[in-house]
Amino acid sequence: MVRSKARVIRALALGVAAALTLAACGGQPASPGSSDGTGTTPTPGGTIYMLTTAEQWNRIDPQRAYTGEDLAFFGATITRSLVSYKYSTDVEEANSLVPDLATDIGTPNADASEWKFTLQDGPKWQDGSPVTCEDVAYGVSRTFATGVISEGPTYQIAYLDIPKDEDGTSSYKGPYPIDGKVVGQELYDKAVSCDGSTITFKLAQSVPDFNFTTTLGFSPVPKAADTGEKYDSADVVSNGPYMIDTYETGNGGKFILVRNPEWDPAFDTVRKAYPDTWEVDFGIDVQVMDQRIMQSTGNDAFTIQYGNVQPANLATVFTDPQTPTPQFAGRAVSDFDPYSLYLWINVEKVPDLKIRQAMAVALDREAVRLNAGGAFAGDLADGVIKPNIGVDYAETGWATDLFGEAIPPAGNPELAKTLIADSGKPAPTLKYDYPSTPVNDQAAAIVKASLELAGFKVTPNPIEAGVYYSVVFDPAKKGDFGSGGWGPDWPNASTVIPPLFTHEGGWDLSEVEDKDFNVKVKAAQTELDRPTQATMWQDLNKEAALNAWIIPTRFGLTQVIAGSKVQPVYQWAPYGSWPYAVMYVTQ
Amino acid sequence: MLAYLVRRIVGMLLLLFLLSITVFFLFSLLPGDPARLTCGKSCSPQIVEANRHRLGLDEPALTQYTKFVAGLFVGRTYSADSPDPIECSAPCLGYSFTRREQVLSLIARAAPVTFWLAIGAFLLWLTVGISLGIFAALRRGRWPDRVVMGISMVGYSLPSFFIGLVLIFFVIIKWGFLPFPSYVSPFENPVQFFQTMLLPWITLATLNAAFYMRLTRNQVLEVFGEDYVRTARAKGLPERRVVVKHALRAGLTPIVTAAGLDLAYLLGGAIISENIFSLPGLGSLAIGSVIQADLPVITGITLVTATLIIVMNLVVDMLYAVVDPRVRVG
Numbered sequence: 001m002v003r004s005k006a007r008v009i010r011a012l013a014l015g016v017a018a019a020l021t022l023a024a025c026g027g028q029p030a031s032p033g034s035s036d037g038t039g040t041t042p043t044p045g046g047t048i049y050m051l052t053t054a055e056q057w058n059r060i061d062p063q064r065a066y067t068g069e070d071l072a073f074f075g076a077t078i079t080r081s082l083v084s085y086k087y088s089t090d091v092e093e094a095n096s097l098v099p100d101l102a103t104d105i106g107t108p109n110a111d112a113s114e115w116k117f118t119l120q121d122g123p124k125w126q127d128g129s130p131v132t133c134e135d136v137a138y139g140v141s142r143t144f145a146t147g148v149i150s151e152g153p154t155y156q157i158a159y160l161d162i163p164k165d166e167d168g169t170s171s172y173k174g175p176y177p178i179d180g181k182v183v184g185q186e187l188y189d190k191a192v193s194c195d196g197s198t199i200t201f202k203l204a205q206s207v208p209d210f211n212f213t214t215t216l217g218f219s220p221v222p223k224a225a226d227t228g229e230k231y232d233s234a235d236v237v238s239n240g241p242y243m244i245d246t247y248e249t250g251n252g253g254k255f256i257l258v259r260n261p262e263w264d265p266a267f268d269t270v271r272k273a274y275p276d277t278w279e280v281d282f283g284i285d286v287q288v289m290d291q292r293i294m295q296s297t298g299n300d301a302f303t304i305q306y307g308n309v310q311p312a313n314l315a316t317v318f319t320d321p322q323t324p325t326p327q328f329a330g331r332a333v334s335d336f337d338p339y340s341l342y343l344w345i346n347v348e349k350v351p352d353l354k355i356r357q358a359m360a361v362a363l364d365r366e367a368v369r370l371n372a373g374g375a376f377a378g379d380l381a382d383g384v385i386k387p388n389i390g391v392d393y394a395e396t397g398w399a400t401d402l403f404g405e406a407i408p409p410a411g412n413p414e415l416a417k418t419l420i421a422d423s424g425k426p427a428p429t430l431k432y433d434y435p436s437t438p439v440n441d442q443a444a445a446i447v448k449a450s451l452e453l454a455g456f457k458v459t460p461n462p463i464e465a466g467v468y469y470s471v472v473f474d475p476a477k478k479g480d481f482g483s484g485g486w487g488p489d490w491p492n493a494s495t496v497i498p499p500l501f502t503h504e505g506g507w508d509l510s511e512v513e514d515k516d517f518n519v520k521v522k523a524a525q526t527e528l529d530r531p532t533q534a535t536m537w538q539d540l541n542k543e544a545a546l547n548a549w550i551i552p553t554r555f556g557l558t559q560v561i562a563g564s565k566v567q568p569v570y571q572w573a574p575y576g577s578w579p580y581a582v583m584y585v586t587q
Numbered sequence: 588m589l590a591y592l593v594r595r596i597v598g599m600l601l602l603l604f605l606l607s608i609t610v611f612f613l614f615s616l617l618p619g620d621p622a623r624l625t626c627g628k629s630c631s632p633q634i635v636e637a638n639r640h641r642l643g644l645d646e647p648a649l650t651q652y653t654k655f656v657a658g659l660f661v662g663r664t665y666s667a668d669s670p671d672p673i674e675c676s677a678p679c680l681g682y683s684f685t686r687r688e689q690v691l692s693l694i695a696r697a698a699p700v701t702f703w704l705a706i707g708a709f710l711l712w713l714t715v716g717i718s719l720g721i722f723a724a725l726r727r728g729r730w731p732d733r734v735v736m737g738i739s740m741v742g743y744s745l746p747s748f749f750i751g752l753v754l755i756f757f758v759i760i761k762w763g764f765l766p767f768p769s770y771v772s773p774f775e776n777p778v779q780f781f782q783t784m785l786l787p788w789i790t791l792a793t794l795n796a797a798f799y800m801r802l803t804r805n806q807v808l809e810v811f812g813e814d815y816v817r818t819a820r821a822k823g824l825p826e827r828r829v830v831v832k833h834a835l836r837a838g839l840t841p842i843v844t845a846a847g848l849d850l851a852y853l854l855g856g857a858i859i860s861e862n863i864f865s866l867p868g869l870g871s872l873a874i875g876s877v878i879q880a881d882l883p884v885i886t887g888i889t890l891v892t893a894t895l896i897i898v899m900n901l902v903v904d905m906l907y908a909v910v911d912p913r914v915r916v917g
Contacts, residue, residue: 053876056686060741147637148671148892150625169633176670228671232687249686250697251871252770283865283875286753292767295760467619473630474620480798506630 033036037277040567046585047277048566049299051284051292052306056249060217061232063142064152068308068338068487071216072577076271077257077278078238081219082106082117082136084270085209085574087582090390093571095491097211100270101131101220101239105168106211112203113161116208119197122267124220126243126260133194135220138175141188141215145174148229148256153216153489155370156342158504161204176228206526208533212490215574227429238264241273252281263313276586286310293561294328301565302585304578310561314376317561333569334559336378337576338487340386340496341554343447344509345481350430356548357403359481362416364410364450365553371442376559380409381552382539384486384500385493388573391531392493394538396545416454427455429477433472436462440483484509485556485577494525494535510549517543537569595904597852603890610889611652629770641666642684655681680692680890681883683876690887693872699889700770701868704860705853707784708791713846716796719836720803727808735800742797750864753791758786768864785863790858796847802845806838813837851899856894858914 040253057215059065075084084100086093097105102117109115123131142149143156146169162184163171172184191202203210225237234247242257244426257278265273284292289312292300309317309332317332319325324332345356365380372378382398399407405415420427433445434440444460451458461479463471473479486507489495498521499505501512517540523537544550558576565586572579614630622639623630624706639645643654643665654663658679665682667856675682680690707796723735758764765782773780810816819829858870876884 010893055871145632145670147641147666147669150634150638150641154631167633168631169637178668178670209792224714229673230671230687249868252768252865252867265853281865282863283867283871285863285865287752288863288865291760297760297763300760463612463618464880467624468879470620470623470880471618478617504631562634 008385018483025457027363029055040586042272042274042567042582042584043586044274044276044584046255046275047279047302048297048583049276049303049341049563050278050280050306051303051395052280052282053284053286053289054306055251055253055283057255059151059246060148060150060244062221062236063149063217063528064232066216067154068575069090069577072572072575073580075215076240076580077242078236078240078244078260079124079219080131080239080268080270082214084215085572087270087572087579089568089570091573095390097215100268101136106212106214108208111206112206112210112526114203115201115207116333117199117201117211117214119199120267121224124262124264125225125237126238126262128262131220131239132197133197136199136218136493137192137194137223138204138223138226139219139221140192140217141172141175142221142226143174144170144172145176145228148174148176154506155213155216155344156218158211159201159203159205159207159210160188161202162187162191175223175226185313202531205335206528206532208526208528209490209494211494212492215490226342241265241271242278249282253282254412255280255282271581272584273581280306289560293563295356296564297330301563303563304412304566304583305562307560309561310330311373311376314373314559318376318559321557321559322446323522327346328561330567331564331569332559332561333571334376334557335571336386336388337558337571338386338388339485339553339556339576340384340487341378341483341485341556342381342384343481343551343553344484346478346511346512347549348475348511349480350428352423352425353547354419355425355428357546358416358423358427359451359456360551361403361407361412361419362451362454362456363551363553364409364446365546365551366413367410367444367446367450368553371446372439372554376552376557378557381551381555383545384550385496385537385541386487389488389496390491390494391534392491392537392541393494394541396542398545402542402546411450411453413450413453416451420455427457428480428549429457429459430481431459433468433479433482435465435468435483437465440465443483455493475511481551482509484550484552491533491540491574497521497537497544501540503548512544512547512549514547594801595685595779595901599901603894604896606893607656607890608652610893611655612648614882615648615651617880618883620881621684621882624880624885641686649831651783680887683881683884685876685879685881686884690883693884694887694891696867697867697872699772700866701854701857701861701870703780704791704857704866704868705850708795708857709789709846709850709853711747711788711798712792712799715792716799717803717834717842719796720800721807721830724804724807724811725731731806735804737775739797739800742793743801743872745793747790747794748859748863750793751860754786768866770866780847783864783866787857787860787866790863791853791860799842799845802842803838806841807834810834810838814908815877844903847903848896848908851896854895854899887910 058067058070060074065071065074070456075081080101081102083097083105086096086098088094099105100118101123103120107116121134125131140156141376143152143154157170165171172188175182195199207213222237227235234244236244238260241263243260245258246254246256248254286307289305289307290310293303293305317328318334319326321334336453337493345359350356369377369380383396385393387393396402412450421565432444434444441462448458448460470480486496486500499507502508502518502521503513520540524533524540527533527536545552567584567586568582570579621642622635622644622825625638626635643651648900654796655661658675660677660841662677662679665675675689678691683693686693719735723732726732735847761765768783770783771779816829816834819833834861858874862874872884
């Protein structure tokens with residue numbers, strides 16, 4: 001997943017809500033009485049405020065929401081899916097699936113090319129009508145209307161067993177009529193079918209982790225309520241504990257959620273729905289946001305931050321990257337987010353392996369990290385798979401022996417010179433693309449200086465931050481190397497290695513198209529034995545690093561702060577977000 | 588007078604036409620690809636092309652411009668052949684696919700906020716700036732003059748983001764004298780409106796008031812040296828009449844010029860103040876659009892702001908004749 005424009009992640013933990021006895025009456029929150037491990041008792045009621053510099057949500061439409069924070073917030077409040085992640089402070093536990101609208105976490109056939117989910121008989125939409133299998137099938141179908149439903153995840157198109165046209169697009173064009181006719185509906189109906197409350201997905205290949213896929217863009221949408229492109233608004237109909245009351249975009253705008261009277265906790269074991277209301281305030285100046293939450297007076301005591309603590313305030317809030325100062329103990333968290341930062345190298349323009357490796361070992365990664373905030377910015381990375389993903393991570397030996405000798409954090413320009421000499425070519429002049437911000441401008445100077453120590457000539461190419469990715473995804477415009485970042489869509493490197501290093505993946509900034517590598521990727525994707533699959537991803541991560549398709553720079557660490565009367569304060573691992581579904585206010 | 592007006596208006600329309608061409612083609616040359624930007628991360632070349640078609644960017648630039656101009660008069664339909672076409676009614680300044688709204692309605696919603704912010708701050712800085720400027724001029728070289736000039740120097744030195752943040756921190760967060768700004772129309776809730784706008788007005792007025800103090804003082808002192816002022820005094824007119832009727836009226840001409848352009852500039856959006864105080868005005872709309880690379884909105888705001896400045900220029904020129912008896916249009 002990519003980072004939302006206006007923010008990023010969250011952090012460490014205290015405790016999570018224990019199981020609560022759920023009242024079986026509509027629209028009511030969980031009963032009070034159980035401690036969440038923070039020393040306070042969750043109680044229903046009140047309002048949790050969220051401040052953000054953003055002027056609006058990236059996307060609310062369940063088929064278009066794709067940033068971690070959007071997925072986490074809407075998943076906890078208005079948009080339920082077949083399965084969900086567990087709420088826990090423990091990373092491994094939080095990354096495991098639990099049933100949500102479905103009665104279990106999905107049943108695959110023998111080769112995982114067909115998955116079945118049975119819906120609970122009970123969840124309702126905010127108008128009181130039941131959530132049906134047909135609603136799920138319809139919601140999934142919307143993604144195929146690529147001319148209308150943009151920016152969302154497209155695993156549906158990639159995985160479902162629906163033929164492709166000659167131009168590579170799906171033969172099913174989505175549920176909206178084109179020239180009065182829905183194109184390819186019969187093909188979709190073969191791939192996605194309902195039998196009572198059981199929905200079956202037929203896939204074009206084995207996808208052992210398909211149930212994780214259904215956390216992205218597989219939420220139901222009632223056909224009668226769908227307004228197409230405009231559904232990405234207050235039109236969204238809720239099947240969760242809250243529903244949209246107000247959505248005003250822009251500076252000073254507000255997004256207010258109130259209780260959904262049709263939500264019944266008896267049919268929702270995931271969400272505790274403690275606060276009566278959620279209020280998101282848009283367009284708050286970043287300095288003002290920090291100060292308000294740090295001072296925590298009035299309603300700001302019930303406020304959480306959608307964004308990170310500003311560097312200037314880190315020393316006030318934290319003693320060190322792991323420890324809040326006494327004043328902010330229990331309110332501030334610092335933890336690894338899901339994102340890996342790296343420099344991609346365009347193999348089309350830098351085809352020589354030795355040259356790419358020389359670039360990798362020459363880079364002063366420590367200076368880049370210091371420039372980004374030092375220890376507060378994270379650890380030096382050794383690949384694109386991050387340790388907090390779980391079993392798919394193993395050390396690649398990037399800094400120790402991957403390139404035959406140790407690479408100190410400040411780089412090894414002598415080894416780089418040797419590699420350049422081994423290539424038999426002169427060190428090339430390289431164009432370095434990056435999104436222009438003050439911090440990135442300084443980082444570019446570091447990149448240039450350290451690579452030029454090895455003999456390269458580097459021309460920094462600052463690109464306006466808002467359009468950066470649209471430029472570097474254009475092969476005609478992109479430079480020789482540039483900066484990038486990535487977080488997995490779910491805790492499996494199947495959402496890291498294929499996107500980053502195959503053309504089909506969608507985030508192949510390095511322009512890698514290696515047939516042998518692709519075969520290995522396909523094998524890992526369809527491997528049914530999880531430990532074996534993990535080993536395969538680890539090997540591919542190492543291979544990508546050794547091929548210097550990327551230069552890993554940092555495993556990101558982020559810091560956030562909450563008001564003094566909001567709990568629990570920890571980073572929920574699946575999306576690196578606040579644990580919205582179990583948050584409550586204290587008195 | 589009428590012929591002058593007609594000439595100016597025709598020139599103004601021509602200028603706007605040239606400006607629209609410049610702005611439109613300038614922004615279409617920017618490096619970003621809106622079709623890719625609205626594609627998200629799971630993107631394929633086919634989806635990018637579908638987006639390009641949906642946004643109307645798959646047509647030649649001249650065709651796009653023609654449609655843009657036509658849209659101003661007769662409206663237009665985006666993605667006419669898609670399952671979900673988007674209507675943009677005339678006058679259509681464009682459609683923001685990022686905000687899913689017509690550019691004109693975005694601007695129309697933001698404009699009143701900026702208007703009230705600008706007018707309030709404008710009146711505040713004119714009142715304070717001109718009064719203290721005259722006060723200082725009348726006491727040239729004495730301590731009140733030095734105090735006023737000292738104040739002006741301090742006000743001029745403080746950037747508005749600093750003033751804004753300091754006011755928010757102490758007046759709102761620390762002392763709780765005012766609630767955090769939340770804009771409402773003055774006709775809907777005058778008290779909340781005043782509470783919201785007071786600090787932005789002060790922030791915005793501080794810098795400009797400092798400038799107008801100095802400008803007014805210098806102008807008045809310069810006019811005091813003119814022959815006709817000496818003549819007026821020699822005729823035995825009361826000092827009050829000399830200052831108000833003769834010196835000030837002539838001395839105001841450059842102040843009117845500066846004030847007119849400053850107001851026009853401000854009506855285009857006070858980016859820093861609007862952002863610090865979370866006011867949904869044109870300035871914050873503009874900066875948000877730049878960050879999100881929302882080109883239709885940037886184009887729309889640029890054109891609207893330029894129009895305002897051109898119109899205000901005309902108004903200022905007309906006011907010259909009213910303020911300064913030596914100037915006659917024709």
